[in-house]
Amino acid sequence: AQSVTQPDIHITVSEGASLELRCNYSYGATPYLFWYVQSPGQGLQLLLKYFSGDTLVQGIKGFEAEFKRSQSSFNLRKPSVHWSDAAEYFCAVGAGTGTASKLTFGTGTRLQVML
Amino acid sequence: GAVVSQHPSWVICKSGTSVKIECRSLDFQATTMFWYRQFPKQSLMLMATSNEGSKATYEQGVEKDKFLINHASLTLSTLTVTSAHPEDSSFYICSASFGGRYLNEQFFGPGTRLTVL
Numbered sequence: 001a002q003s004v005t006q007p008d009i010h011i012t013v014s015e016g017a018s019l020e021l022r023c024n025y026s027y028g029a030t031p032y033l034f035w036y037v038q039s040p041g042q043g044l045q046l047l048l049k050y051f052s053g054d055t056l057v058q059g060i061k062g063f064e065a066e067f068k069r070s071q072s073s074f075n076l077r078k079p080s081v082h083w084s085d086a087a088e089y090f091c092a093v094g095a096g097t098g099t100a101s102k103l104t105f106g107t108g109t110r111l112q113v114m115l
Numbered sequence: 116g117a118v119v120s121q122h123p124s125w126v127i128c129k130s131g132t133s134v135k136i137e138c139r140s141l142d143f144q145a146t147t148m149f150w151y152r153q154f155p156k157q158s159l160m161l162m163a164t165s166n167e168g169s170k171a172t173y174e175q176g177v178e179k180d181k182f183l184i185n186h187a188s189l190t191l192s193t194l195t196v197t198s199a200h201p202e203d204s205s206f207y208i209c210s211a212s213f214g215g216r217y218l219n220e221q222f223f224g225p226g227t228r229l230t231v232l
Contacts, residue, residue, distance in 0.1 A: 049220065102149075102164065110156075
């Protein structure tokens with residue numbers, strides 16, 4: 001069975017500082033990897049995804065993530081954090097193919113941004 | 116495109132009553148819909164997967180008689196929490212997927228906050 005680990009429960013950064021959120025996955029086949037952001041009381045918004053090809057993927061809001069198969073990692077980065085980035089971030093791995101792919105989520109990382 | 120809505124956005128009910136939550140794909144036909152549950156400050160846990168016209172597939176540990184899922188059409192799935200109790204209070208999120216260029220992706224609704232008194 002697949003699993004996702006987000007080692008950092010809570011991260012605080014200053015506005016304008018760089019950000020890296022860690023994600024490690026366990027899956028026997030080629031993974032489909034996702035990063036989602038969730039504001040309080042809201043649903044999930046997709047930031048970016050990796051299916052295949054270039055291991056550095058660009059997403060919305062200036063986020064990027066790099067897939068490293070050797071490290072089973074898919075860390076999320078942003079060069080300069082904005083106060084509006086404060087939210088909960090979830091990494092997820094998709095199992096199977098097609099429309100019935102199940103997602104397994106990590107426990108999330110709460111990002112706090114200091115002004 | 117790929118918008119998923121949920122109704123209601125929040126609901127408060129008395130213990131012992133049943134509550135129905137709707138999940139709609141507004142601008143596409145969803146081959147598969149998923150229902151998740153999220154406790155405060157925790158991750159999303161998949162409850163069940165449903166395909167239009169067939170019975171839902173429940174994850175281990177999820178009571179199918181308590182959480183009734185109906186996927187009546189390609190744009191609508193409903194989750195009914197039967198005989199709700201305070202421990203069923205949670206944030207319920209649905210998602211939908213379809214093929215084409217969005218194969219393997221899920222699009223999430225805004226969630227429904229259920230509070231059982």
